[in-house]
Amino acid sequence: MGVAAVGPAVAAAVCLACGSEGGPMGDSLIDISNVTKVYTTGDVQLRALDGVSLQVDHGEFIAVMGSSGSGKSTLMNIVGCLDRPTTGSYHLAGKDVSRLSRAELAETRNVFLGFVFQQFNLLARTSAAENVELPLIYGGIGSKERRKRAVAALEQVGLGNRLEHNPNQLSGGQQQRVAIARAIVNRPKVILADEPTGALDSRTSIEVMAVFQDLWRSGITIVLVTHEPDVAEFASRVVNMRDGHVLTDRTQQPKIAVPGASAENLKASAEPPKGPGAGAAA
């Protein structure tokens, strides 16, 4: 089942760091072209991204890896329309979003993107259903429709029986699934997950990754940022970053996340780096 979905991802694997900057890349969902991001603190200039190009097609499950300081978080912020590139262009679903105002970026996030964070970032003392409704409120959806869609989203992540629970009444894995429900409730084009398993134990991590794989199979594009190779195993494509550059970019046969599998199982099967698309380095 997971295998079937790998097809388009493999086909979409485009070499990026080859540096052939320039024209829009047709109908890529995410098209980042020669993007730099420079932070200036005092006299010191830090090039967090140094000419990164990346195309992601519909239906890909891409993991961006790298150690801290590699620029993966900065890339994530730009892809997530939380930040704007210093130079270069970013087209999301064919639309240039690299020079939008703060309000326009907010609307873009609301319509096209869903976020999942390491620390879950749910509103405290607010029920699961209301947390999931949040993007719909800013999207101007009426309250009945909001409720209906929030319930559907929570059922999709297996929390249909936890609608009125507050975050502090839920386990870490459940909280992260609420966050995923919130990310998908607005039917976004892309889900951006920033270290979504970073605060979870390995068993719960697999559960959460299984949810992501389900979403991926249903056609949602997922961009995952992680520094854990184990987690990247579940993606169909892995991009490695270092010092603001894309180091390697390869497609792979994703490992199937089986909920309930033990941590040892995860470690064991993660050891041999197998998969057809391995090794498409720059």
Add this chain to the structure above:
Amino acid sequence: MNPVQTLRVALRAIFRNKIRAFLTTLGIVIGVAAVIAMMAIGAGAKARVAEAFAAMGTNLLIIQPGSTSTSGVQGGFGSMPTLTWDDYVAIRDEVSTVKAAAPSLRSNLPVISDEQNWTTSVTGTSPDYFEIRNWPIALGAAFTQVDIESGTKVIVLGQTVVDKLYGPSADPVGQSVRIGSIPFQVVGVAAKKGQSATGQDYDDAAFIPYSTFASKVQGGLSKYLRGTIMVAATSADTTSKAQSDITALLRDRHHVPTGGDDDFQIRNLSEIAGAQQQGTDTMTTLLASVAAVSLAVGGIGIMNIMLVSVTERTREIGIRMAVGAKPNHILSQFLIEALSLSVAGGLIGVAWGVGVATYLAARFKWPMLIQPDVITVSVGFSALVGIVFGMYPAWKASKLDPIDALRYE
């Protein structure tokens, strides 16, 4: 995001910190309560002043005779009798704006009962006097026109005199008192009138027919009226007209040449009342300004707590921004929160203010006067305070960078 949702989010945030919200609004509460109470007290005091002057007699004019001028020493009004009894009759009968007129001949004399004596202000007057002064008779009746014509020795006592001569709640009607050696029969007791605005006891007085006063006290009825004439105009609006009508009449009757000084003086009590009212107004304005300052201080309290709230909820702001809240959404959320706090404070303040005003009105027996526009203005002003002082924290929240906000610990 529509205003109702924004309001709901704001109220929820407020109810999460009930005590803090209450303490925050306390400044506004006290400010508004003070404004309402002060304005009500001011209005009550004003009404009391008006009442005091009404007690003196509404639309009252007092005509005093003119002054002498011998060898350059001017004797002041009243030092020479220039008013005649015919002047009094003319004023009473010929001026259309005059409702009633009564002479007032006054002297401090000892009034003696069988047991006690008491020196009081004895006024010789006509029955109209009680109408002009709005002064009903509590026991018995006033003397009549017949008493005036025949110079009967009858007397109406003020309540204080009754207390002194017979003790409180005694009914002296029918008893006999003496003024000097002349016996008078008590025919009535004037109702208790209380104190004047200057603290003078109205009830420390006795009244006899002016004819009797002239013949027995002043030693005979002459051409001149040795006292003053009290006049009631037909209404408050015609008081000034009555004043000028009487001036014209008296100048004509006294043959005062054009450009010459009046040989009499007319005091218009409504003017004095107006000056008193102005004093009260100034006081009210002063008190209300102090209260308004405390409202502004309340606004600073709201700003302070909103800044704390924005800092505390930085991560929440980040989450909201990440899922699509525009800067304007965040701005209005915090602005409406500040507004809700200040308006709630305003409404609680109105309740407190009305309570305090009601208590004070009952305590000092003032009329309870709370103007609806004062309530509207003070609630409106507290809303304004919320917007003005909530704007900066809300603006600060809306300017947060979503990435920093999400990382905020």
